[in-house]
Amino acid sequence: METVKFFSGEQVPLEMHKVRMVQRLNLLPVEERKKAMEEAGYNTFLLKNRDVFLDMLTDSGVNAMSDRQYAAMMLADDSYAGSETFYKLEKALQDVFGTKYFLPAHQGRACEHILSKAFVTQGSVALMNFHFTTTKALITESGGSVEEIVSDAGLEVTSSLDFKGNIDMGKLQEAFDRLGKEKISFVRLEAGTNLIGGQPISMQNIREVSAFCREHELLFIIDASLLADNLYFVKVREPEFADVELNDITREMGKLADIIYFSARKLGCARGGGILTSSDELYSQMRTLVPLFEGFITYGGMSVREMEAMAIGMYETLDFHVIEQTPIFVKALSDEFLARGIPVVTPAGGLGCHLDATRFCEHLPQTQYQAGALASAAYIAAGVRGMERGTLSEQRNPDGSERFSNMELLRLAFPKRVFTLSQVKYIADRIDWLYQNRELIGGLEFIEEPPILRFFFGRLKELGGWTDKLVAKFRADFGDSL
Numbered sequence: 001m002e003t004v005k006f007f008s009g010e011q012v013p014l015e016m017h018k019v020r021m022v023q024r025l026n027l028l029p030v031e032e033r034k035k036a037m038e039e040a041g042y043n044t045f046l047l048k049n050r051d052v053f054l055d056m057l058t059d060s061g062v063n064a065m066s067d068r069q070y071a072a073m074m075l076a077d078d079s080y081a082g083s084e085t086f087y088k089l090e091k092a093l094q095d096v097f098g099t100k101y102f103l104p105a106h107q108g109r110a111c112e113h114i115l116s117k118a119f120v121t122q123g124s125v126a127l128m129n130f131h132f133t134t135t136k137a138l139i140t141e142s143g144g145s146v147e148e149i150v151s152d153a154g155l156e157v158t159s160s161l162d163f164k165g166n167i168d169m170g171k172l173q174e175a176f177d178r179l180g181k182e183k184i185s186f187v188r189l190e191a192g193t194n195l196i197g198g199q200p201i202s203m204q205n206i207r208e209v210s211a212f213c214r215e216h217e218l219l220f221i222i223d224a225s226l227l228a229d230n231l232y233f234v235k236v237r238e239p240e241f242a243d244v245e246l247n248d249i250t251r252e253m254g255k256l257a258d259i260i261y262f263s264a265r266k267l268g269c270a271r272g273g274g275i276l277t278s279s280d281e282l283y284s285q286m287r288t289l290v291p292l293f294e295g296f297i298t299y300g301g302m303s304v305r306e307m308e309a310m311a312i313g314m315y316e317t318l319d320f321h322v323i324e325q326t327p328i329f330v331k332a333l334s335d336e337f338l339a340r341g342i343p344v345v346t347p348a349g350g351l352g353c354h355l356d357a358t359r360f361c362e363h364l365p366q367t368q369y370q371a372g373a374l375a376s377a378a379y380i381a382a383g384v385r386g387m388e389r390g391t392l393s394e395q396r397n398p399d400g401s402e403r404f405s406n407m408e409l410l411r412l413a414f415p416k417r418v419f420t421l422s423q424v425k426y427i428a429d430r431i432d433w434l435y436q437n438r439e440l441i442g443g444l445e446f447i448e449e450p451p452i453l454r455f456f457f458g459r460l461k462e463l464g465g466w467t468d469k470l471v472a473k474f475r476a477d478f479g480d481s482l
């Protein structure tokens with residue numbers, strides 16, 4: 001994006017790319033949307049994409065790629081071992097992060113699987129600013145547990161703090177004093193955060209956590225899946241870095257962490273993942289797990305075509321015009337909502353716009369899954385598929401009781417460079433209508449509840465026939481409009 005001044009004086013961000021391939025979209029009538037939601041068990045993961053107008057479920061693996069990424073795919077070297085493509089990607093990652101070793105894995109959670117197998121022991125605790133669903137499930141599966149030490153502001157829906165995702169150094173010290181070095185498997189910093197509204201982490205915080213871990217001999221891991229957005233916030237919100245090259249920032253991160261891993265479905269706009277380190281010892285601890293779980297060490301379960309695209313995508317992440325598009329769109333939609341009094345996470349972060357279902361659906365109890373209900377209602381109202389990021393995305397406590405999420409959010413993710421501003425205006429309009437009619441949104445109840453990662457496959461039912469009332473009101477207000 002490039003901000004230009006209009007004749008009127010308004011400052012407007014302009015896309016510094018043009019779209020050269022498009023995909024047809026379909027917006028079903030509201031009655032059919034209601035039926036599709038019911039068939040999907042009120043779980044947006046189970047909707048068929050053909051029934052979705054704007055797919056804002058995630059930015060994972062669905063970002064627009066550049067012409068240079070597509071061109072690179074044609075050059076891929078298919079060899080099982082020693083593929084030239086691997087060395088190209090390894091070089092790109094060395095250039096970007098300055099780290100020595102690259103272990104490929106087929107996606108982010110595959111990296112987490114390897115990290116859990118290598119470093120999580122029975123009864124150990126992984127400290128982190130905040131968990132991600134797959135991270136926690138894999139650590140738990142290896143016999144460890146997760147403790148969150150994010151700043152208090154990170155758990156407040158509205159705030160004016162710039163870096164709500166930061167680790168609270170006092171909480172880190174307290175956890176270290178209580179648990180001791182031996183019990184801590186590692187300290188993980190998710191940069192930026194996922195489940196608490198795409199909130200960023202400052203370089204200052206990364207430096208402090210790194211220094212603490214070095215002093216106390218703790219393993220320090222950065223999850224860089226959401227790094228593209230985080231880099232943008234470091235540049236625009238942390239004065240020291242305003243004039244620093246993006247590559248200098250990523251290289252400093254590479255020095256501060258013992259291990260960096262990422263989902264390349266997000267970072268680098270392709271499909272895959274990787275683990276980086278400069279330590280010979282850590283590398284050899286993890287290396288044998290790659291051929292065991294992923295594939296040979298020079299492809300790690302990825303298609304070489306994706307690896308070629310990823311290499312280019314990593315370099316493109318260092319282009320400010322590329323990385324600023326998502327944060328600008330998230331802010332544009334958040335501002336549209338705020339102007340209409342609709343509750344959202346503030347300040348606007350990366351990844352997507354996060355509606356606050358606790359306030360949006362304050363007439364519903366948390367036991368009826370406010371964020372899940374809002375996700376269903378938003379699909380019925382707008383054909384928009386968002387993702388529940390609340391209690392449904394939690395795991396139950398070991399005794400089977402419900403573990404209520406700190407926040408009940410509906411995430412409307414922005415795949416990078418995929419949507420237009422008129423689509424943003426459409427979402428704002430339909431969600432505004434839903435907000436004016438929020439009393440019509442009712443609760444949900446499980447009818448099928450898997451024990452692990454229940455939000456992927458769980459099926460629910462609506463309580464009290466509220467979706468019919470919502471559809472009737474939509475028709476009354478919009479006539480025969482889609």
Ligand code: F0G
Binds near residue numbers: 109272
């Ligand atoms: N870490 C973070 C911070 C993530 O956001 C994700 C994925 C992963 C790890 C796992 O990576 O999907 O490649 O296995 N987030 C996706 C999302 C699924 O929709 O936010 P993966």
